[in-house]
Amino acid sequence: MRDIPRRVWLEISKSQLTHNYNAVASRVAPCEVMAVLKANSYGLGVLPIAETLKEAGAMRFGVAEPFEALQLLSLERPVHILSSILPEEIEPMIEAGITIPVTSLESARLIHHTAKKLRKFAIVHFKIDTGMGRLGIILEDAFDTIVQACALPDLICEGIFSHFPMAYDKESPVSRTQIKNFKTLVQQLNTRRIRFKYVHIANSDAINNFPESYQRPFNLVRTGINLHGAFDAHGKRSIEIHPAISLKTRLTAIRHMAAGSAIGYGQSYKLKEPTRVGTISAGYADGLPLSLSNQGHVIIRDKPCPIIGRVSMDYTTVSLAEVADAQIGDDVTCLGSTESNCITIESWAELKNTHPYEIICSIGNRVERRYVQ
Ligand SMILES: Cc1ncc(COP(=O)(O)O)c(C=O)c1O
Structure with a gap:
């Protein structure tokens, strides 16, 4: 194969x-x-x-x-x-x-x-x-x-x-x-x-x-958690550690959708204006918290793209309004840093009302672990 x-x-x-x-x-x-x-x-x-x-x-x-x-x-x-x-x-x-x-x-x-x-x-x-x-x-x-x-x-x-x-x-x-x-x-x-x-x-x-x-x-x-580059949700952060993980996926679809179009399960988001909507190939099965729905963002071409609609098991929809040059196949950073933007484990933990331990331990099974220098 x-x-x-x-x-x-x-x-x-x-x-x-x-x-x-x-x-x-x-x-x-x-x-x-x-x-x-x-x-x-x-x-x-x-x-x-x-x-x-x-x-x-x-x-x-x-x-x-x-x-x-x-x-x-x-x-x-x-x-x-x-x-x-x-x-x-x-x-x-x-x-x-x-x-x-x-x-x-x-x-x-x-x-x-x-x-x-x-x-x-x-x-x-x-x-x-x-x-x-x-x-x-x-x-x-x-x-x-x-x-x-x-x-x-x-x-x-x-x-x-x-x-x-x-x-x-x-x-x-x-x-x-x-x-x-x-x-x-x-x-x-x-x-x-x-x-x-x-x-x-x-x-x-x-x-x-x-x-x-x-x-x-x-x-x-x-x-444990400090070695993995994160801190507990509360308390002093007196050791200078660095984030060690980045969760990435690909942009799998780009569609121009009309104002009023409803997005995703529960139709929890309706477009206010005609919008380029991107679909990224990661969802809660990969570790994206459901609570990022209509709240979080991902980074494409170093620009933040707000998540619109509900995060589903395998896919998540984002607004590409600010990334006119986005292309199908682009890398998408869900967690981690790009040149000028960063999404932290702690920010996900806050949105999910949990602690960073649960965020790290919830990265899905099908996600390939790549160990890089
Ligand atoms: C007995 C014990 N010691 C140490 C640790 C490491 O904790 P932390 O990841 O907060 O450093 C754990 C993890 O929960 C533990 O159960």
């Missing part, structure tokens, strides 16, 4: 990924940086991104679950599951040398028994729930649980970590209280001679908003 160029593609800039990694690494130095690449690297394609970040200097990688962890074995760097582990997943993860989270005494014992059976050691990090309310050892139980788990001989108790639910908010006391309680726990464990090689709590928000989250005793940070 002949290869045919794809209609919609996502350009992922390796040099911007590298820049973003370096920006984070130099901010938090001497802390080590774990690149968080869960959900297929936030939907962008895990292996090429992991390899680029490894070249940039990333020494370890974080994922959400075992399927994702196994995909990264070829990197020959530590891979951490950051969330939870199911009983039947323990054996294959120990076999593969994946770093496993301990989320309860029961899970520590299961990991220990499995390691013993396999005649291997299991590398574990204790996951402490200091306020996220989702997973991990509840703070009040953490001291006793860890003391008991550290006595299990087949565990290499390498790390202890926690996670922030709202480190975007510098004013809220929540993150400071989490840091204080977590540090107290680490100190209490020290009095029992329990010390960890890695102590970590910071995500991207914390790196931007809470310097104490990457100072002693912390010596590792876990960052």
Whole structure:
């Protein structure tokens, strides 16, 4: 079968990924940086991104679950599951040398028994729930649980970590209280001679908003969204990162339509005057939020073209009133920059009333990922 160029593609800039990694690494130095690449690297394609970040200097990688962890074995760097582990997943993860989270005494014992059976050691990090309310050892139980788990001989108790639910908010006391309680726990464990090689709590928000989250005793940070060139919707943006992705498609039709013509599903737009209407070959299946309907724009020949009518699954209609020279086949920038115009992930997030994470993770399956320098 002949290869045919794809209609919609996502350009992922390796040099911007590298820049973003370096920006984070130099901010938090001497802390080590774990690149968080869960959900297929936030939907962008895990292996090429992991390899680029490894070249940039990333020494370890974080994922959400075992399927994702196994995909990264070829990197020959530590891979951490950051969330939870199911009983039947323990054996294959120990076999593969994946770093496993301990989320309860029961899970520590299961990991220990499995390691013993396999005649291997299991590398574990204790996951402490200091306020996220989702997973991990509840703070009040953490001291006793860890003391008991550290006595299990087949565990290499390498790390202890926690996670922030709202480190975007510098004013809220929540993150400071989490840091204080977590540090107290680490100190209490020290009095029992329990010390960890890695102590970590910071995500991207914390790196931007809470310097104490990457100072002693912390010596590792876990960052995802900043590496991908975006920020959380709220909070300070103190690291100078660059957008790393551009979503592009082609102009597939140009039609001259009369005043009064209705456009698209629901006929939500009626032309006020005779207009050159363009149809671009991308829709919500490719990741364009439905909420761009009659609100957003795309860029053609470096000019903004307002979206008119409702975004549909595969196509979106735009006004070409300001781009007299537009031609069928022209490249269309849906997200990203051209010479003098720019559409940001954050602007889409605002229109969709969501955060940039959901925008990045919603780029459709049929969109070709192209890794460019
Ligand atoms: C446990 C954990 N650590 C770190 C991260 C990275 O977060 P961010 O992408 O905000 O840097 C995540 C992602 O949600 C996470 O679940």
